[in-house]
Amino acid sequence: MWSWVLHRITGVTIFFFLFVHVLDTAVIRIDPNKYSEIINTYKTPIIGLMEIALVACVLYHALNGLRIILIDFWKGGTKNQKGLLWGVIALWVIVMIPFLIRHLSVVFGG
Secondary structure, three states, rough: OOOHHHHHHHHHHHHHHHHHHHHHHHHHOOOOOHHHHHHHHHHOHHHHHHHHHHHHHHHHHHHHHHHHHHHHHOOOOOOOOHHHHHOOOOOOOHHHHHHHHHHHHHHHHO
């Protein structure tokens, strides 16, 4: 059940990001100077931490989506759904750790 809840939460989070992204990109047609100001606000450490959350959401949502596809279309999917969930968690951690190291060094290290 928690994987279902987390899948919905990450989906809504990704949708919200895309909505904000479309809005801030549209500002360039209205006022290029205001667009530059908006982009400069994205270069703060707080936004860098929010980017980590975004990548975590996108990665979990994608991997869990593949798990759902396997459960739906693979004959043994329902029998192995718990193992598939642990696989999703393991892959998520394996991918997130190098990303965190690299991203945090950029955000806080220069």
